[in-house]
Each structure stands twice: as C-alpha cells, then as structure tokens.
Amino acid sequence: MVPSPELLTGGKEIRVILGYNYLMCKLQDDTSNIT
DSSP states (O other): OOOOHHHHHHHHHHHHHHHHHHHHHHHHHHHHHHO
16 A cells, blocks of 8 residues: 555654654753763
8 A cells, every 4th residue: 555645745744743853852952061
C-alpha cells in the first residue's frame, strides 16, 4: 500500500518540528554552558 501524500507531508512536518525543537534545546544548552 502507498501512503497518501497528506500522511507523507504530515510526517515530514512533524519531523521538522521535532528537529527544530531539538536544535533550539541544543542551542540553549550551549549558550547556558558558555555563560
């Protein structure tokens, strides 16, 4: 079975959001370590 385009784009959006949140957490950790 081939997943629908809506499911594919939705999964990509979720991955982008999770990746963005992860990067922001990493940046906050780095800046807190510097100060």
